Amino acid sequence: MKIDVMVASKEHLRYVTQINDAIDEAAKSRGTGIARRTDEYIADKINSGKAIIAVNREEFVGFCYIESWGHDEFVANSGLIVRPQYRNMGVAKRIKKAAFELSRKRFPNAKIFGLTTGEAVMRINTELGYEPVTFAKLTDDEEFWAGCRSCVNYDVLQRTNMTKCLCTGMIYDPAKVAKRRAEEEARKAEEAKTREHNGSWLGRIFKRSK
Numbered sequence: 001m002k003i004d005v006m007v008a009s010k011e012h013l014r015y016v017t018q019i020n021d022a023i024d025e026a027a028k029s030r031g032t033g034i035a036r037r038t039d040e041y042i043a044d045k046i047n048s049g050k051a052i053i054a055v056n057r058e059e060f061v062g063f064c065y066i067e068s069w070g071h072d073e074f075v076a077n078s079g080l081i082v083r084p085q086y087r088n089m090g091v092a093k094r095i096k097k098a099a100f101e102l103s104r105k106r107f108p109n110a111k112i113f114g115l116t117t118g119e120a121v122m123r124i125n126t127e128l129g130y131e132p133v134t135f136a137k138l139t140d141d142e143e144f145w146a147g148c149r150s151c152v153n154y155d156v157l158q159r160t161n162m163t164k165c166l167c168t169g170m171i172y173d174p175a176k177v178a179k180r181r182a183e184e185e186a187r188k189a190e191e192a193k194t195r196e197h198n199g200s201w202l203g204r205i206f207k208r209s210k
């Protein structure tokens with residue numbers, strides 16, 4: 001078995017129905033909403049280079065697409081699906097990593113976010129640097145939230161005035177990550193300076209005591 005994960009291109013348009021069927025089956029068996037999109041919507045994502053696909057030679061294995069919201073301030077990685085026979089082999093992790101890299105490349109300043117009830121996705125997101133947040137920190141683009149209407153739990157979201165639901169919101173904020181990295185580097189530089197200073201000071205004492 002050789003599973004390849006890549007940015008989907010025109011040659012993958014033939015998998016559109018299979019992708020949507022797999023999303024449908026998963027939504028039914030999980031009882032929570034992974035929104036089924038129209039075949040045209042999935043095809044458009046493939047045509048515009050905003051989808052990641054996994055294939056085992058000619059066989060469809062998994063898929064995910066990216067969407068931008070709020071004038072590109074936010075990007076969501078959505079519709080993650082791995083066919084049942086290929087699960088627990090690290091495929092979702094590879095797809096999500098590729099979708100994350102694609103999102104960073106195409107929308108370098110955007111916050112990347114997702115909504116999920118699934119532990120697997122929470123684990124993958126955490127590894128990529130996402131943090132759990134309240135819904136208030138996610139996009140307020142109504143079109144995004146309209147996607148939740150097809151979910152069986154939509155009444156919960158409505159009841160809470162769109163502030164919470166069964167899903168956990170997770171976000172990767174590039175500005176926050178860059179700030180944290182800069183602070184970490186500054187801390188390391190400071191430590192190195194202290195080590196150097198202490199080293200030379202000890203060296204002088206050692207020389208004197210000889």
Ligand SMILES: CC(C)(COP(=O)(O)OP(=O)(O)OC[C@H]1O[C@@H](n2cnc3c(N)ncnc32)[C@H](O)[C@@H]1OP(=O)(O)O)[C@@H](O)C(=O)NCCC(=O)NCCS
Pocket residue numbers: 026030034079080081082083086087088089090091092093094115116117118119120121123124
């Ligand atoms: C969720 C889904 C995409 C995971 O795909 P997968 O290829 O089996 O996931 P991976 O093998 O890459 O596993 C990633 C991590 O999640 C863990 N994991 C996988 N399935 C899990 C499950 N059902 N419950 C808890 N953890 C799980 C793995 O052990 C792994 O953890 P690790 O990094 O600590 O080793 C797949 O089960 C699926 O398509 N489900 C139906 C659709 C769905 O729920 N999509 C997500 C919508 S938000």
